[in-house]
Amino acid sequence: MAAAADEASRPFAGLSDVSISEDIPVEGDISVPVGPSTRRRNDDEFSTLDEPVRETILRDLRAVGKKFIHVLYPKRSSALLRDWDLWGPLLLCVTLALLLQGGAADSDYQGGPQFAEVFVIVWFGSIIITLNSKLLGGTISFFQSLCVLGYCIMPLTAAMAVCRIVLVAGSGTVSFAVRLVVVTASFGWSTFASTAFLADSQPANRKALVVYPVFLFYFVIGWMVLTFSPSQ
Amino acid sequence: MSAGSGNRNTNTEPWGSFDDNLVQGGGSAVIDMENMDDTSGSSFEDMGEMHQRMKEEEEVTEEAAATEDDNAEDGEFLGMKGLKGQLGRQVADEVWQAGKRQASRAFNLYANIDILRPYFDVEPVQVRSRLMESMIPVRMINFPQKIAGELYGPLMLVFTLVAILLHGMKTSDTVIREGTLMGTAIGTCFGYWLGVSSFIYFLAYLVNAQITMMQMLSLLGYGLFGHCVVLFVTYNIHFHFLFYVLWLLCGGLSTLRMVAALLSRTVGQTPRLLLCGTLSVLHMLFLLYLHFAYHKIVEGLLDSLEGPNMAPMQRVARDVPELTLNASMRSLGPLLRAQ
Incomplete structure (x- = not known):
């Protein structure tokens, strides 16, 4: 048995020999590029592993902000489509839902839009529009379309903020008129902007069919914004 | 040693061999070393640890083998274990297959969008x-x-x-x-x-x-x-x-x-x-x-209809006066109204 144990250790005998012996000096180029920042400037593909977190977040936020500008000034650029992200839509959706939340604060009245309702309308609505555009033969990818539709809620979110401010001032006929104008304008803006981005990917003769669900989608959201009234 | 003990313990059933390999350190150690990932076993500390573990395992196995030699139902016992292992593998296989099927179905749903496309072919x-x-x-x-x-x-x-x-x-x-x-x-x-x-x-x-x-x-x-x-x-x-x-x-x-x-x-x-x-x-x-x-x-x-001057309970059978429930409601009515 003792002999067997000795034998068993043999597989590892070779391993112990691997250890570096003293007589052979270690050779080779082991210098690490110490100043990666200087070299990185030249390369296009750079590593984001060793940059501060703040920089990463700021870069992403800047990208989101750039896309906001694209929505506000919808010239037919492909930046919104090329590098899509879902951070902006999430941000807008949550903001809109939070702004709409106050109406349903009291438990007795259920007519106000709830947080989950807004969330579901926005996401499922965009998914359905996207599927519809795919079915109609659009050449846009699934998440590109989601990104565009999500970013184009921004005018309506802005209108919601304006509505809350107007509602603080008072809720008479004048206030309703102001809200109506603001919401209508932002609804038109949203529809126009999303069509500008999405229409190019569709066959020319079917644009109307793609625009209709988009119109309905923003109309429902706009109508929710317009009919919002905070609880007393 | 490995060959000897391996021979001793290998039973005649073909499905026993898998368990044998697991239990026995001597036979399996070499195989494990060969199959080991290059990256995982690169450091010497790991090697040492592994070595020690192997040694311990072997000792245990040898003891077990020694006792099992005397055991009459040795093959039967191992056979049971082998059966269990196979069953477990089969179940795991089935679970994996089911998961894979579901995932591929979810993926196909998106891919199968083309099936619906003819029905959306309109102007x-x-x-x-x-x-x-x-x-x-x-x-x-x-x-x-x-x-x-x-x-x-x-x-x-x-x-x-x-x-x-x-x-x-x-x-x-x-x-x-x-x-x-x-x-x-x-x-x-x-x-x-x-x-x-x-x-x-x-x-x-x-x-x-x-x-x-x-x-x-x-x-x-x-x-x-x-x-x-x-x-x-x-x-x-x-x-x-x-x-x-x-x-x-x-x-x-x-x-x-x-x-x-x-x-x-x-x-x-x-x-x-x-x-x-x-x-x-x-x-x-x-x-x-x-x-x-x-x-x-x-x-x-x-x-x-449900104005504030009405009693809050609307669906009580008022026309049946002999109901005791109704009597209690009548007595409750003024109370509620007073509130």
């Missing part, structure tokens, strides 16, 4: 003309009428109906317990569209009418155009008279159109009566239901 002009035609009954019942099997128009009409219904619910301050307005609206509209289509299709199948499921979905979907128009008008303009006129006019026309299309594709008096009667009753009553279930005036009426 705006076609949709417009079909919307118009949905309100124009054709008096041709000798020859089967043409019904386009298309889903874009019906789907959009159902979504429009959902939006209109949502609007009606919001303006009527409908309160829905255990659910959201959105879910109720979607459930009602899609439930009606899919449910009634399948039901009528089933009936049509029974009476041997010539219609496919797609045609039925398309027919009923375009039939909802009248509903959309009527509800959109009457949720905003609250005249009962106007509603009844529109109900008969728009709802009636779209129903007539569907009935005419079905008539032309059915043979025989009783089947026609059964099919068309069911469809028209369901379609007209659905419009009535949608209007009155979520309407402002009705809600207002209920509000005035």
Whole structure:
């Protein structure tokens, strides 16, 4: 048995020999590029592993902000489509839902839009529009379309903020008129902007069919914004 | 040693060998070393640890082997273990397969979107003309009428109906317990569209009418155009008279159109009566239901009935005085009113 144990250790005998012996000096180029920042400037593909977190977040936020500008000034650029992200839509959706939340604060009245309702309308609505555009033969990818539709809620979110401010001032006929104008304008803006981005990917003769669900989608959201009234 | 002990313990059953390898350190150690990942075992500490573990394992095995040698039911015992291992592997395999199948199905759902594409192959002009035609009954019942099997128009009409219904619910301050307005609206509209289509299709199948499921979905979907128009008008303009006129006019026309299309594709008096009667009753009553279930005036009426001067309990059997429950209610009534 003792002999067997000795034998068993043999597989590892070779391993112990691997250890570096003293007589052979270690050779080779082991210098690490110490100043990666200087070299990185030249390369296009750079590593984001060793940059501060703040920089990463700021870069992403800047990208989101750039896309906001694209929505506000919808010239037919492909930046919104090329590098899509879902951070902006999430941000807008949550903001809109939070702004709409106050109406349903009291438990007795259920007519106000709830947080989950807004969330579901926005996401499922965009998914359905996207599927519809795919079915109609659009050449846009699934998440590109989601990104565009999500970013184009921004005018309506802005209108919601304006509505809350107007509602603080008072809720008479004048206030309703102001809200109506603001919401209508932002609804038109949203529809126009999303069509500008999405229409190019569709066959020319079917644009109307793609625009209709988009119109309905923003109309429902706009109508929710317009009919919002905070609880007393 | 490894060969010796391995031989000793290897039993005759072919499925025992897997367990043998696991239990025995001597035989398996070499194999493990060969199969080991280069990256995982690169550091010497790991090697040392591994070595030690192997040694311990071997000792245990040897002891076990020594005792098992004397054991009479040695092979049987190991056989049991092998069976267990195989069973476990089989279960794990099945679970893995099921998971893979589900994942691939979810993926295929997106890939299979192409299956639906023919039903969305329409032009705006076609949709417009079909919307118009949905309100124009054709008096041709000798020859089967043409019904386009298309889903874009019906789907959009159902979504429009959902939006209109949502609007009606919001303006009527409908309160829905255990659910959201959105879910109720979607459930009602899609439930009606899919449910009634399948039901009528089933009936049509029974009476041997010539219609496919797609045609039925398309027919009923375009039939909802009248509903959309009527509800959109009457949720905003609250005249009962106007509603009844529109109900008969728009709802009636779209129903007539569907009935005419079905008539032309059915043979025989009783089947026609059964099919068309069911469809028209369901379609007209659905419009009535949608209007009155979520309407402002009705809600207002209920509000005035349930005014503050009424007792909060409305459904107590007041006409049966000998009920003890009622007596207790009567005594409670003033109390509640006092509050």
